Amino acid sequence: MSRMTAYRIAALTVVAPLLATVWAAAPAQAHGAPTDPVSRVYACSPEGGDRAQSTACRAAVAANGAPFTAWDNLRVANVNGRDRQTVPDGELCSGGLPAYKGLDLARADWPSTHLTPGATLTMKYASTIPHTGSFKLYLTKPGYDPTKPLTWSDLPERPFATVKDPALTGGAYRLRATLPSDRTGRHVLYTIWQNTSTPDTYYSCSDVVFPAAKDKAEQSARPTPSPSASASASKSASSGAAKARTTKSPTPSAEPRTTASGAGTAPVAATETSDAGPSAPMVAGGAAAVLVLTGGAALALRLRRR
Ligand SMILES: [Cu+2]
Numbered sequence: 001m002s003r004m005t006a007y008r009i010a011a012l013t014v015v016a017p018l019l020a021t022v023w024a025a026a027p028a029q030a031h032g033a034p035t036d037p038v039s040r041v042y043a044c045s046p047e048g049g050d051r052a053q054s055t056a057c058r059a060a061v062a063a064n065g066a067p068f069t070a071w072d073n074l075r076v077a078n079v080n081g082r083d084r085q086t087v088p089d090g091e092l093c094s095g096g097l098p099a100y101k102g103l104d105l106a107r108a109d110w111p112s113t114h115l116t117p118g119a120t121l122t123m124k125y126a127s128t129i130p131h132t133g134s135f136k137l138y139l140t141k142p143g144y145d146p147t148k149p150l151t152w153s154d155l156p157e158r159p160f161a162t163v164k165d166p167a168l169t170g171g172a173y174r175l176r177a178t179l180p181s182d183r184t185g186r187h188v189l190y191t192i193w194q195n196t197s198t199p200d201t202y203y204s205c206s207d208v209v210f211p212a213a214k215d216k217a218e219q220s221a222r223p224t225p226s227p228s229a230s231a232s233a234s235k236s237a238s239s240g241a242a243k244a245r246t247t248k249s250p251t252p253s254a255e256p257r258t259t260a261s262g263a264g265t266a267p268v269a270a271t272e273t274s275d276a277g278p279s280a281p282m283v284a285g286g287a288a289a290v291l292v293l294t295g296g297a298a299l300a301l302r303l304r305r306r
Contacts, residue, residue: 031072032127035172037113037189037206040093040103042126044111045071051111064102072126074100075200083192087203090149092190095203103205108146108186110207117210118181121161123191125173133195135175137161139208140187150205155190184213 033039042048044057045068051057061067076095079086087096094100115121123137136159144154161177186209193202 031075031129031131031200031202032125032173032193033072033074033202033204034123034189034191034206035126036124037115037121037208038111039071039191039204039206040110041068041071041074041100041204044068044103047071048111054109054111056105056107056110059107060102060105062102063105064100066099068100068102070099072128074204075202077199077201079194079201081194083201083203084152087152089151089153092150092152092203093188093205095201104149106147106149110146112186112207112209115179115208115210117179117183119179121175121177121179123173123175123177123189123206125175125191125193126171127168127173128171130168130197131193131195131200132165132197133193135161135163135166135173136192136194137163137175137177138190138192139180139183140190142182142184144187146186146188146207150188150190154188159192183210185210 033042035042038048038051040060043051043054044060045052048057048071074095074097076086076097091101091104093103123135125135138155138159140150140154141156160180161175163173163175163177166173166175186207189206189208191202191204191206193204195201
């Protein structure tokens with residue numbers, strides 16, 4: 001072994017663990033997923049609280065073979081809108097990714113959120129770094145059976161809402177949409193976020209519960225919230241209204257920015273090669289030291305968990 005080779009090996013033994021540490025810290029701190037209505041991946045992640053201890057989540061982690069630590073990393077590159085051709089039937093909730101396969105279990109007891117038919121929904125989609133792109137929200141069709149694998153034919157052709165480039169406030173995108181008025185019982189709210197600032201598309205399943213069918217008479221007896229809603233009784237008309245409303249609302253700035261409150265998480269953006277957002281160049285200079293520190297802490301946590 002030459003002296004040069006020995007130096008190289010010595011240098012690698014010092015640098016490689018640092019790189020591995022930085023890399024290991026990246027997945028848990030970027031991207032996003034719905035936290036309200038809570039997505040399966042977030043509910044069953046180590047950050048899911050009591051929900052992570054539910055029977056469904058424990059079964060999901062067991063089937064997955066690993067915890068859903070990277071709850072915000074359920075993304076597929078280069079789909080370009082070909083969701084139905086790319087993600088196989090029965091694997092919609094994992095996006096077809098083996099690392100998330102536990103989310104595809106056909107169960108009727110996933111942690112869920114109660115919703116009101118026809119109401120205005122404000123989805124909270126947690127994110128620590130901004131991306132531009134469009135969110136499409138789908139609800140499984142009336143008659144959906146949660147004990148069967150979720151397939152594309154369970155979803156309508158068209159989303160009930162499309163929201164383009166929403167503002168990122170308080171660490172989350174807020175997506176406003178009018179819910180369809182004809183759903184009862186348990187459903188899946190399926191969200192597709194196709195980025196324009198990265199090649200990625202994000203997929204997520206949020207389990208939601210509408211009042212049971214026997215409550216329907218009571219529901220329709222309530223006053224409707226707006227004249228347009230009462231005028232458009234048909235499903236297609238109301239979904240059209242929802243779409244018009246969400247696409248009409250102007251985005252204050254096409255260039256989302258990380259505010260001072262996000263300063264603690266901003267440097268991590270520099271670790272993502274596909275996520276070179278506007279904040280990346282600003283923080284790149286001072287980020288290296290912070291990355292090593294936060295990466296080391298994250299690795300220590302991971303090691304302790306095992
Ligand atoms: Cu991302």
